[in-house]
Amino acid sequence: MTTQAAQTATTTATARRAVPPIPTSRIVGVELRKMFDTRSGFWLLLSIGVLSVVATAAAIVFAPERSLSYETLTTALGFPMTLLLPMIAILAVTSEWSQRSGLTTFTLVPSRGRVIGAKAIATIVVGIVSMLVAFTIGAVGNVVGSALAGDDAVWNIGPAHAAQIVLGDLVGMAIGFTLGVVLRSSAAAIVGYFVLSFVLSGILLLLAQVREGFTDLQPWLDWNHTQVVLFEGETSSVQEWVQLAATTMLWIVVPLVVGLVLLRRSEVK
Amino acid sequence: MITVDHLTKRYRGATAVDDVSFAARPGRVTGFLGPNGAGKSTTMRVMVGLSPATSGHVEVLGGRYADLPNPGLAIGVLLDASAQHAGRTGREVLTIAARTMGLPTSRVPEMLRRVSLTETEGDGRIRNYSLGMRQRLGIATALIGDPEVLILDEPANGLDPAGIRWMRDLLRDFADQGGTVLLSSHLLHEIEVVADDLVVIGNGRIVAQGSKQDLLSTAGTVVSSADDTRLAGALADAGISASPSGGGSLHTPADPHLVGRIALAAGIALTELRSADSAGLEEMFLELTAESQRDGNVPEGGAAA
CATH class of the missing domain: 3.40.50.300 (P-loop containing nucleotide triphosphate hydrolases)
Structure with missing residues (x-):
């Protein structure tokens, strides 16, 4: 028995050395695939494309005469994006718990931090690609729409503004991702996102109206506020960037770190 | 491993x-x-x-x-x-x-x-x-x-x-x-x-x-006879506990050889005598885990063992 055990130990040690660890790129690839290989994931992705086209068409049809511009279109495109992208971010995390597939995921990759990190990268990739698609659809819409109206297309969104819009949507996704990590339940995280993005901003706005001192404080606390400034492409001064950093720290970084610590210690059932 | x-x-x-x-x-x-x-x-x-x-x-x-x-x-x-x-x-x-x-x-x-x-x-x-x-x-x-x-x-x-x-x-x-x-x-x-x-x-x-062999060999004997009550009495006299194991037979921790001799001595005709094997293991399993059974489903007489 002892020799047998010793033998097993040696062969095992060899096996352990011989097998290379799972590269992060592979985990990212798998996580990216998992975001869209279910029916719900597929429709969520498809609806981004479909709703972008619908929003663009609606903007062309309903825009008052001579007011169609690239900005009008990107604003119209912004609605489906700010709604759908955070949902994709939430489900990327929570489905492991709500659908219990985490049992397999975390058995195949025991480092939960790596899995969540891979999910974060995959989420950012999806966000950026979706935004590029939306900008492209908007650009086509702008060309077609102005041709229909017989005007020259108005290109009034510069690269800097476009980058801020992308950043704004990534902020929304990060909020969703954070909620997913903290709550680890699809339903709770989705409700949580609507509370944070609609109810909370309303409360903070109300507070700002009632308490005068709060008006100055609001941009430092309200992530919705800093996100809207990004969408408008008006985050320019140092103070505005610091405010963005402050709301990001408060609503994303701190809860994400706490959530990650809890997630790594939690039971996967 | x-x-x-x-x-x-x-x-x-x-x-x-x-x-x-x-x-x-x-x-x-x-x-x-x-x-x-x-x-x-x-x-x-x-x-x-x-x-x-x-x-x-x-x-x-x-x-x-x-x-x-x-x-x-x-x-x-x-x-x-x-x-x-x-x-x-x-x-x-x-x-x-x-x-x-x-x-x-x-x-x-x-x-x-x-x-x-x-x-x-x-x-x-x-x-x-x-x-x-x-x-x-x-x-x-x-x-x-x-x-x-x-x-x-x-x-x-x-x-x-x-x-x-x-x-x-x-x-x-x-x-x-x-x-x-x-x-x-x-x-x-x-x-x-x-x-x-x-x-x-x-x-x-x-x-x-x-x-499994070791656990099975300690599993005891299943025995049935024309008169199980008398048989149980004879076994009890010999200091061997026996419990009904379902299907109209008795289960006892003693080995078949000993059970057969006791039955012979008592003049009881056996209709079945065999090593308990899985039935015994099942019994043992129920007894051993009786404490944790949710429905308190202790086999009759099992608690005495």
Whole structure:
């Protein structure tokens, strides 16, 4: 028995050395695939494309005469994006718990931090690609729409503004991702996102109206506020960037770190 | 090889696993037996790092599970066949596993065939799978990395008799080729055919462990006669306890040879006399785990033993 055990130990040690660890790129690839290989994931992705086209068409049809511009279109495109992208971010995390597939995921990759990190990268990739698609659809819409109206297309969104819009949507996704990590339940995280993005901003706005001192404080606390400034492409001064950093720290970084610590210690059932 | 060393797991005061130690060896099928809630699944979850241990530790293949560079290639795990995204196809679940492990996706149809799922079934979504199909898919996921060790929690659940037979053969082959198999069940007869070693757990504690032969030889005798009441009396006079074991026969811890002699001496005609084997093991299992039985289903007279 002892020799047998010793033998097993040696062969095992060899096996352990011989097998290379799972590269992060592979985990990212798998996580990216998992975001869209279910029916719900597929429709969520498809609806981004479909709703972008619908929003663009609606903007062309309903825009008052001579007011169609690239900005009008990107604003119209912004609605489906700010709604759908955070949902994709939430489900990327929570489905492991709500659908219990985490049992397999975390058995195949025991480092939960790596899995969540891979999910974060995959989420950012999806966000950026979706935004590029939306900008492209908007650009086509702008060309077609102005041709229909017989005007020259108005290109009034510069690269800097476009980058801020992308950043704004990534902020929304990060909020969703954070909620997913903290709550680890699809339903709770989705409700949580609507509370944070609609109810909370309303409360903070109300507070700002009632308490005068709060008006100055609001941009430092309200992530919705800093996100809207990004969408408008008006985050320019140092103070505005610091405010963005402050709301990001408060609503994303701190809860994400706490959530990650809890997630790594939690039971996967 | 799996070594569980003084493992304890507590949840807010409740002890799910209490100082459990055992080993599952290469080339052998180890049956992990216990009633529902005895701590089998908890032990297995700690084994693969899904739950942290309160104290003690588990080694798989000579190290911690979490330190394995690519666990799927070393250990095949099936903890809960229903724990899969309902909207994914069976084929997709296997593809994800294969990709994570870095295996060619040609392994996927191969594994579907291995667990007797048809191509059409493989393309179906898991929400439409029967429990038996989920178990087959789970076993395919466990086997896809060609591991040395299998850890399976209640894999026979939901399988039909032919499926159970198929799984037994599969596990037997796996062990015969030098693999280590640990499989849990709350039904003795489900694993006694295939298991070489048994670990019986009740209420979070190990109540018996050893090779199946050793456990069976201590299982006692089943005896029936024209007059069981008199027989029981004769046995009691000889200082041997006996309890009704169902089907109109008596079960006693004494060996058949002795029981036969006592019956002869008392002039009682026996209609059956045999070593208890599985029936006895079942009895023992019920007795040993009686404390943790939810419905207090203690076999009659069993408490006296």
